[in-house]
Amino acid sequence: MTDPLSFLPMMFSAQPDPALLIDSHCHLDAAEFDGMRDAVVAAAHAAGVGQIVVPAVHVDNFAATLAMRERYGCWLAFGLHPIYLDRHLDEHLTVLDDWLTQHRPVAVGEIGLDFYVPGLDPVRQEWLFVEQLKLARRHELPVLLHVRRSQDRLLKYLRQYPVVGGIAHAFNGSPEQAQAFIRLGFKLGFGGAMTFRGSQRIRRLAATLPDDALVLETDAPDIRPEWAQDVPNQPANVARFAEVLAELRGSTPAAIARLSSANVCTTLKQTS
Numbered sequence: 291m292t293d294p295l296s297f298l299p300m301m302f303s304a305q306p307d308p309a310l311l312i313d314s315h316c317h318l319d320a321a322e323f324d325g326m327r328d329a330v331v332a333a334a335h336a337a338g339v340g341q342i343v344v345p346a347v348h349v350d351n352f353a354a355t356l357a358m359r360e361r362y363g364c365w366l367a368f369g370l371h372p373i374y375l376d377r378h379l380d381e382h383l384t385v386l387d388d389w390l391t392q393h394r395p396v397a398v399g400e401i402g403l404d405f406y407v408p409g410l411d412p413v414r415q416e417w418l419f420v421e422q423l424k425l426a427r428r429h430e431l432p433v434l435l436h437v438r439r440s441q442d443r444l445l446k447y448l449r450q451y452p453v454v455g456g457i458a459h460a461f462n463g464s465p466e467q468a469q470a471f472i473r474l475g476f477k478l479g480f481g482g483a484m485t486f487r488g489s490q491r492i493r494r495l496a497a498t499l500p501d502d503a504l505v506l507e508t509d510a511p512d513i514r515p516e517w518a519q520d521v522p523n524q525p526a527n528v529a530r531f532a533e534v535l536a537e538l539r540g541s542t543p544a545a546i547a548r549l550s551s552a553n554v555c556t557t558l559k560q561t562s
């Protein structure tokens with residue numbers, strides 16, 4: 291139970307301190323956080339997180355996403371996620387267009403292609419994705435991408451309908467695909483997956499990509515890290531992910547926080 295009069299939540303700054311961490315991808319509005327959201331945000335603050343990017347996934351959660359800006363000062367993205375393909379109607383693109391105009395998020399997202407989950411019609415996925423790329427172009431916004439078994443297809447469309455840049459979240463492609471995204475102005479998101487010693491390819495990429503290509507993310511409440519498989523992932527974990535990435539790159543968590551946050555700000559045009 292949350293009584294807004296009895297408790298004022300901590301707010302993130304619209305222009306966060308460059309030394310603070312940014313969670314570049316967190317579904318803070320997700321039901322998993324109901325009843326504990328203020329505590330989750332307080333824990334993130336305490337862990338050194340200065341901003342959280344919250345992407346919407348379908349029109350039904352646009353309002354809940356907006357509430358994350360009103361209550362906590364989060365940066366937002368609005369988009370139609372491929373996983374919810376069955377729930378997206380053609381007219382939701384018009385709704386999205388209106389929300390982009392009225393509420394001016396930092397990006398269009400979460401959008402993309404998922405060729406892993408069975409039963410998601412690829413033709414309709416690609417149509418919906420392209421229509422959202424057109425919206426991103428019209429609104430001059432970057433995009434937050436969901437990329438699963440679809441790297442080359444996504445790259446094809448990004449070349450056909452170039453956007454101002456964005457973040458390929460939870461990146462899990464080859465080094466060549468990584469370079470192709472980077473050439474198109476994208477940053478690559480790293481989080482829970484790189485905490486597993488078995489994730490050789492992701493860890494190698496995280497260790498070797500150039501400094502200006504990497505951003506930290508949690509994808510909370512999903513993509514739980516190796517050390518916390520039984521509880522929802524949460525934005526405070528981005529601090530531990532900075533430690534993991536620092537270890538992989540022979541750097542320090544403070545340096546990783548700075549470069550990741552600078553990359554997020556550059557990409558999402560929130561230059562402080």
Ligand SMILES: [Zn+2]
Binds near residue numbers: 315317345
């Ligand atoms: Zn996501």
